[in-house]
Amino acid sequence: MNKLQRIFRHRWTDDRDLAHALDDAALARIQSRVSASEKRHSGEIRVCAEAGLPMSYLWRGASARERAVMMFGKLRVWDTEHNNGVLIYLLLAEHCIEIVADRGLNRHVSPSQWQEVMARMRAAFRKGEFEAGLNDAIDAVDGLLARHFPLAPGQANPNELPDAPHLR
Template sequence: MLATLKRLFKHRWLDETDTRRAIPPDMVKRLAQRVAASEKRHSGEVRICVEAGLPTSYILRGATARDRAVTMFGKLRVWDTEHNNGVLIYLLLAERAIEVVADRGLNRKVTPQEWREIVARMGGAFRDGRFEDGLTEALAEVSALLVQHFPLAPGEADTNELPDEPVLG
């Protein structure tokens, strides 16, 4: 019970103001531009979501950052792409937790070890408070996988199925 209370306090201590301080509007704009540029090279869709803390209901039931990332993957409709190749890059500030959730089309082609390595590389930047560097690196690595497995054919235009702007909460 004490661990749950400590965790609850940690997640309630941070709010959207902290998220916007970590990811200011100019960074949101740059990240959206990077997502848009990435998606011109492949048929996948990439979303970035940064949240300060988990909702209270998640903490009380012992849910993890991964549980929340999977929920946000659904809420943001990242699963709803034509080729089942959407990817969510999720950052939870309260726990400095990073999750990458990919739809089944891409998951069939990328090993769990590759995803863990991407998350590990992002972790160093986030631990140092370099959120833009970490998100940019993650986007570059996810984009490389999407270009490798779902490239656009020469002359094929990208259909932008989801918004490019990061979601902050």
């Protein structure tokens, strides 16, 4: 896809498309799933969905990965006590997903494991099942965090980041 086609696609995809893909009820269910997950481990999960990239990213040909890494920092996912925050990022205009995990979790998870999680998300997104794809990713990240950062019996996970999906 050339630069002008990409710009057009991102400008054409807007907040209405994002609201259609993830309505208020879906967002509430995703938030509940994140909240429930964080009762099992000390990690933090953040979901971020954007209709399209900002024009500055499009003009310089930046990737969805670059934007996800920037949002990881902007949303302070890196700023958790155990360095085990995870950002699950959806770019609707390109049906692109990215997972950015902090160093505490990345120490335990191989790139191929992350690729498996993203492959399942891509399959759901190709079918237009955005909520299902995000739920599958939340469940997969939950499993990894519960394995590597479980809570001790009676221990609580202080909620360091908002559980609600961040939409842009």
